[in-house]
Amino acid sequence: MLTFEIEKKSTDSRARTGSIITAHGEIPTPIFMPVGTLGSVKAVSVEELKQCEARIILGNTYHLYLRPGCEVMTHMGGLHKFMNWDRPILTDSGGFQFFSLAKLAKFSREGVNFQSHIDGSRHLFTPEKAVDIQMVLGSDIMMSLDWCIPYPANEKETMAALEKTTLWARRGRDHWLEKGGVNNLFGIVQGGMYAHLRALSAQQLIELDFPGYAVGGLSVGEPTDLMYEMADHTVPLLPHDKPRYVMGVGTPENLVEMVGMGVDMFDCVMPSRNARNGQLFTGRGTINISNARFRMDENPIDDACNCYVCQNYSRAYLRHLYKTRELLSYRLNTIHNLHYYLNLMERIRQSIKADQFSAFKKEFFSQLNHKELNR
Amino acid sequence: MLTFEIEKKSTDSRARTGSIITAHGEIPTPIFMPVGTLGSVKAVSVEELKQCEARIILGNTYHLYLRPGCEVMTHMGGLHKFMNWDRPILTDSGGFQFFSLAKLAKFSREGVNFQSHIDGSRHLFTPEKAVDIQMVLGSDIMMSLDWCIPYPANEKETMAALEKTTLWARRGRDHWLEKGGVNNLFGIVQGGMYAHLRALSAQQLIELDFPGYAVGGLSVGEPTDLMYEMADHTVPLLPHDKPRYVMGVGTPENLVEMVGMGVDMFDCVMPSRNARNGQLFTGRGTINISNARFRMDENPIDDACNCYVCQNYSRAYLRHLYKTRELLSYRLNTIHNLHYYLNLMERIRQSIKADQFSAFKKEFFSQLNHKELNR
Ligand SMILES: [Zn+2]
Ligand SMILES: [Zn+2]
Numbered sequence: 001m002l003t004f005e006i007e008k009k010s011t012d013s014r015a016r017t018g019s020i021i022t023a024h025g026e027i028p029t030p031i032f033m034p035v036g037t038l039g040s041v042k043a044v045s046v047e048e049l050k051q052c053e054a055r056i057i058l059g060n061t062y063h064l065y066l067r068p069g070c071e072v073m074t075h076m077g078g079l080h081k082f083m084n085w086d087r088p089i090l091t092d093s094g095g096f097q098f099f100s101l102a103k104l105a106k107f108s109r110e111g112v113n114f115q116s117h118i119d120g121s122r123h124l125f126t127p128e129k130a131v132d133i134q135m136v137l138g139s140d141i142m143m144s145l146d147w148c149i150p151y152p153a154n155e156k157e158t159m160a161a162l163e164k165t166t167l168w169a170r171r172g173r174d175h176w177l178e179k180g181g182v183n184n185l186f187g188i189v190q191g192g193m194y195a196h197l198r199a200l201s202a203q204q205l206i207e208l209d210f211p212g213y214a215v216g217g218l219s220v221g222e223p224t225d226l227m228y229e230m231a232d233h234t235v236p237l238l239p240h241d242k243p244r245y246v247m248g249v250g251t252p253e254n255l256v257e258m259v260g261m262g263v264d265m266f267d268c269v270m271p272s273r274n275a276r277n278g279q280l281f282t283g284r285g286t287i288n289i290s291n292a293r294f295r296m297d298e299n300p301i302d303d304a305c306n307c308y309v310c311q312n313y314s315r316a317y318l319r320h321l322y323k324t325r326e327l328l329s330y331r332l333n334t335i336h337n338l339h340y341y342l343n344l345m346e347r348i349r350q351s352i353k354a355d356q357f358s359a360f361k362k363e364f365f366s367q368l369n370h371k372e373l374n375r
Numbered sequence: 376m377l378t379f380e381i382e383k384k385s386t387d388s389r390a391r392t393g394s395i396i397t398a399h400g401e402i403p404t405p406i407f408m409p410v411g412t413l414g415s416v417k418a419v420s421v422e423e424l425k426q427c428e429a430r431i432i433l434g435n436t437y438h439l440y441l442r443p444g445c446e447v448m449t450h451m452g453g454l455h456k457f458m459n460w461d462r463p464i465l466t467d468s469g470g471f472q473f474f475s476l477a478k479l480a481k482f483s484r485e486g487v488n489f490q491s492h493i494d495g496s497r498h499l500f501t502p503e504k505a506v507d508i509q510m511v512l513g514s515d516i517m518m519s520l521d522w523c524i525p526y527p528a529n530e531k532e533t534m535a536a537l538e539k540t541t542l543w544a545r546r547g548r549d550h551w552l553e554k555g556g557v558n559n560l561f562g563i564v565q566g567g568m569y570a571h572l573r574a575l576s577a578q579q580l581i582e583l584d585f586p587g588y589a590v591g592g593l594s595v596g597e598p599t600d601l602m603y604e605m606a607d608h609t610v611p612l613l614p615h616d617k618p619r620y621v622m623g624v625g626t627p628e629n630l631v632e633m634v635g636m637g638v639d640m641f642d643c644v645m646p647s648r649n650a651r652n653g654q655l656f657t658g659r660g661t662i663n664i665s666n667a668r669f670r671m672d673e674n675p676i677d678d679a680c681n682c683y684v685c686q687n688y689s690r691a692y693l694r695h696l697y698k699t700r701e702l703l704s705y706r707l708n709t710i711h712n713l714h715y716y717l718n719l720m721e722r723i724r725q726s727i728k729a730d731q732f733s734a735f736k737k738e739f740f741s742q743l744n745h746k747e748l749n750r
Contacts, residue, residue, distance in 0.1 A: 039695060043702040068670070068695040075671040076691055084687050295443070296450040312459050316451055320414060320443040327418040327705055 002141070002184045002211055004029075004243050010357045014236065014262035017352040020212075020243055022140040023183070024080065024088040025055075029243065029264040030352075032255065032345045033058045033090060034338055035272065038067065039083045042272050043330040044338065046085045051308060052338045053346065056088040056140070058267045061133055062097035065123075066116050070136050078138030090141040090267070093130045093172075095188070095216070096248070099148035107147060109164065127172035131185065139183060142176070143214060144169040146188040151221040158192035165190045166204040173208050186245065188216040193226055195233050202237040212243035214265075219248045228257060235261045252281060252344055256364050259348050260357065271341045275333035278322045281340040283367050289333065294319040307339035377516070377559045377586055379404075379618050385732045389611065389637035392727040395587075395618055397515040398558070399455065399463040400430075404618065405634045405727075407720045408433045408465060408642040409713055413442065414458045417647050418705040419713065421460045426683060427714045428721065431463040431515070433642045436508055437472035440498075441491050445511050453513030465516040465642070468505045468547075470563070470591070471623070474523035482522060484539065502547035506560065514558060517551070518589065519544040521563040526596040533567035540565045541579040548583050561620065563591040568601055570608050577612040587618040589640075594623045603632060610636045627656060627719055628743070631736050634723050646716045650708035653697045656715040658742050664708065669694040682714035 006018040020027040034041045034049065037060045041049055049057065059079055068082075076082045079089055094112075098105045102114035111126035127145040134142035147164040149157055169187045176185045187205035191197035205213060215234050218227050231246055235258075238244050245265035246258055255266055271281065278289045282302040287294075289301075300310035301318065309318070309332045321329035351360035381393040395402040409416045409424065412435045416424055424432065434454055443457075451457045454464055469487075473480045477489035486501035502520040509517035522539040524532055544562045551560045562580035566572035580588060590609050593602050606621055610633075613619050620640035621633055630641055646656065653664045657677040662669075664676075675685035676693065684693070684707045696704035726735035 038699045038701055039692070040701045040703040045703065045706070067699050068691070072671055072691060072695070076673065076689065082689075082692050082695075084692075296447055298451065314451065314457075316443070316447060317414070317457050317459075320447070320457075324413045324442050326413055326415045327702060328415040328420065330702055331420070331706070 001181070002243075004212070004241065006241070008353050008355070010260075010352050011355055012358050013260040013361075015259045015348075015352050015357045016262060016264070017349045018264075020088075020264075022088045024086060024140050027055045027088055028349055030255075030259045030345055030348055031055060031265050032341050033265065033267040034341075035060075035267055035269045036083070036085075036089075037269075038063050039079060041334075041338075043276065043334040044272075046083065048308075048331075048335055049085075049338070050087075052335060053342045054087070054338065056090060057085065059089055059091045059137060059139065060094075060097065061091045061130060061137065061143075062094035062101070064091075064137060065094065065133050066118055070133060073136050078136065080138055088140040089137070090265075091134045091137050091139040091143065092247070093134070093143040093145040093188075094125055095130075095143075095146040095148050098125070099150075107164070109167065111145070111168075127168035128175040131172050131176045131179070135179065135182070141212065142183060142185045144172045144185060144187050144210075146190060146216050148190070148217055148220075149192060151193065153192050155194055155197070158190075158194055158197055161192070162190050162197055162201050166201065169205055169210075170208055173210065184211040186210055186212040186214050186243075188214045188247070189234055189238070190217050191234070192217060193222060193230060195230070198230060198234045199237055202234060206239060210242070212245065212265075213238045214245040214247050215263075216247045218246060219250055219254075219268075224254075227254075228261075231258055231263070232261050235263055252341065253365070253368070255341075255344065256348065256361050259352075260361060271337035272334050275337040276330050278333065280333060281337050283364075285368050289315065289318050289322050291319070301336050302340075305336065305339065305343075307336050307343075309333075309336040309339075376556070377618075379587070379616065381616070383728050383730070385635075385727050386730055387733045388635040388736075390634045390723075390727050390732045391637060391639070392724045393639075395463075395639075397463045399461060399515050402430045402463055403724055404639040405630075405720055405723055406430060406640050407630065407716045408640065409716075410435070410642055410644045410647065411458070411460075411464075412644075413438050414454060416709075416713075418651065418709040419647075421458065423683075423706075423710055424460075424713070425462075427710060428717045429462070429713065431465060432460065434464055434466045434512060434514065435469075435472065436466045436505060436512065436518075437469035437476070439466075439512060440469065440508050441493055445508060448511050453511065455513055463515040464513070465640075466509045466512050466514040466518065467622070468509070468518040468520040468563075469500055470505075470518075470521040470523050473500065474525075482539070484542065486520070486543075502543035503550040506547050506551045506554070510554065510557070516587065517558060517560045519547045519560060519562050519585075521565060521591050523565070523592055523595075524567060526568065528567050530569055530572070533565075533569055533572055536567070537565045537572055537576050541576065544580055544585075545583055548585065559586040561585050561587040561589050561618075563589045563622070564609055564613070565592050566609070567592060568597060568605060570605070573605060573609040574612055577609060581614060585617070587620065587640075588613045589620040589622050590638075591622050593621060594625055594629075594643075599629075602629075603636075606633055606638070607636050610638055627716065628740070630716075630719065631723065631739050634727075635732065635736060646712035647709050650712040651705050653708065655708060656712050658739075660743050664690065664693050664697050666694070676711050677715075680711065680714065680718075682711050682718075684708075684711040684714075
């Protein structure tokens with residue numbers, strides 16, 4: 001089981017910094033987890049992840065269950081060994097993929113009967129099976145199977161999904177404890193955009209006493225203000241002495257805002273997906289590297305960045321690689337973006353330690369200037 | 376101008392080992408040059424090239440002329456600086472690309488009028504312009520513009536192309552000398568599959584006194600035996616005290632055979648292109664990493680290989696990455712294949728130094744066993 005230690009709490013926000021200790025090492029919080037869907041964080045090596053100071057990565061249970069599958073994963077000794085990553089791994093439960101990716105997913109109290117998006121084969125996922133698969137993967141932090149709903153959803157649908165999520169959380173937890181309670185299993189709060197349902201979901205999950213809690217069902221298409229409202233309402237309801245994780249979020253601005261709400265963990269495909277689309281993050285906003293004004297620009301992506309890419313390559317070269325679709329483009333762009341995200345989290349942690357988080361936040365937002373950069 | 380020093384000649388073959396010294400450092404010969412078409416050796420970084428012991432890489436004049444173009448290249452200070460590669464670079468002249476890639480290329484005594492394969496724009500390449508562009512790129516070794524022909528071609532076509540190649544070689548050389556004779560310009564022997572035309576082409580080019588000589592127009596679809604026959608006939612006609620380069624060749628077997636004919640330099644897209652298609656080289660032949668028998672194979676690609684990939688990853692993981700089209704797959708496969716090629720050349724050089732090349736060659740071919748591996 002993990003240990004979660006809070007080192008410092010901000011005095012003028014709910015931000016806190018500390019560390020989660022797992023069998024694969026320590027994770028400083030608040031933390032951002034790069035997404036390694038299929039046993040590789042797209043376009044980068046494990047050495048590059050370490051150079052970017054990645055302390056934990058995320059794997060996708062749904063994807064790894066389909067390919068390479070549990071037989072291979074069992075034989076190869078789990079995901080850490082398979083992909084040569086010796087730091088912690090968190091795996092999601094598949095819930096979000098059934099909702100977003102699988103074809104013809106049929107939800108029942110028993111579980112999810114779904115068709116593979118790759119070959120159309122049919123499979124049944126239950127809360128117990130989601131735990132079993134994640135145990136085969138050897139995740140340091142496993143997630144309960146949850147029932148995701150689209151935005152918008154009415155109260156009745158939301159309530160029904162919440163009930164199933166709690167039922168599945170209990171079944172998954174019981175199964176995990178029967179199997180010895182190794183590693184860690186987190187519960188996922190649902191409740192859509194209804195504050196009282198968020199509170200109900202949180203209450204029901206807290207009774208199940210998970211080692212940590214996630215807030216799911218955010219960043220599913222709702223307006224940003226509504227997302228913030230729900231997070232701000234839900235996060236304080238979760239145990240203060242356990243890690244709190246908002247799933248699938250978000251932009252750098254989202255991270256800064258939500259750290260102030262007391263969130264400890266984040267994951268998002270944004271830094272890597274945007275990198276592959278030529279969108280690069282800087283302290284002054286995002287730039288699109290394909291822009292013609294970078295054609296002969298000798299400067300690095302961001303003067304203030306000390307990543308491998310900014311130390312060695314010009315915007316002109318990166319633009320050329322991107323325009324010619326060279327594979328190196330995706331790698332270099334991803335390294336920079338991951339470095340930006342992970343370095344942002346490091347700066348956030350330092351600011352909390354110094355009890356300067358609110359000043360940091362103010363400075364962060366004042367420096368963002370999308371318009372100037374994107375024109 | 377380059378210095379070429381022969382350190383050791385094999386006593387029972389025409390193989391020789393030595394070094395070419397350029398402004399960007401020393402190149403041990405015989406050497407294999409990875410191909411970096413567009414300012415990046417596809418899928419790998421310059422650091423990885425150095426880890427694979429790449430001593431010189433090749434850039435494509437035709438491609439770099441179209442993208443990013445000479446204005447950018449001039450502004451950015453040449454290809455070395457642009458791509459962050461501080462070792463030697465050889466650039467081809469574009470001749471082969473006009474023949475294979477450009478649309479509606481019209482050849483005349485003046486030069487080649489062609490249409491870009493990217494946007495259809497029309498351009499004129501002359502022997503002088505080919506030199507000018509390569510000087511902008513800052514190549515350590517530039518190639519003369521040559522007139523390539525398909526296989527098969529009749530004697531008359533072959534003779535006509537040869538004449539134009541000699542004319543262009545003279546014009547390019549004169550222009551290069553007028554511009555100060557910086558760096559180096561090699562001549563390219565043509566003559567198709569006609570031994571007497573190969574001899575004539577070699578003789579005409581030798582009169583122009585280039586710092587080095589290439590044999591072009593091989594590996595264009597002819598049977599392997601015919602390619603060997605032409606190389607074996609042509610290479611000894613070239614000056615023994617200058618580097619001899621066979622362009623666009625080839626398989627590991629081709630390299631071993633042609634070193635025995637006295638060839639010093641090779642380039643080929645094969646190690647990187649095959650890597651991206653899942654074909655991996657080993658001392659016992661090539662394997663296709665997508666093969667189902669590697670599904671749960673914990674072994675490295677090649678037990679005998681000490682590359683980064685073989686030290687860290689299993690065939691099962693590499694198969695998974697390849698099957699799921701993860702970008703990391705192309706990188707890891709390319710690193711291994713380039714390491715295989717470059718290590719093969721190192722072993723060849725060592726064998727020549729010890730005057731054991733013929734024994735090395737015999738052992739090399741005895742260990743190749745495609746059938747066993749490919750079944
Ligand atoms: Zn950077
Ligand atoms: Zn290897």
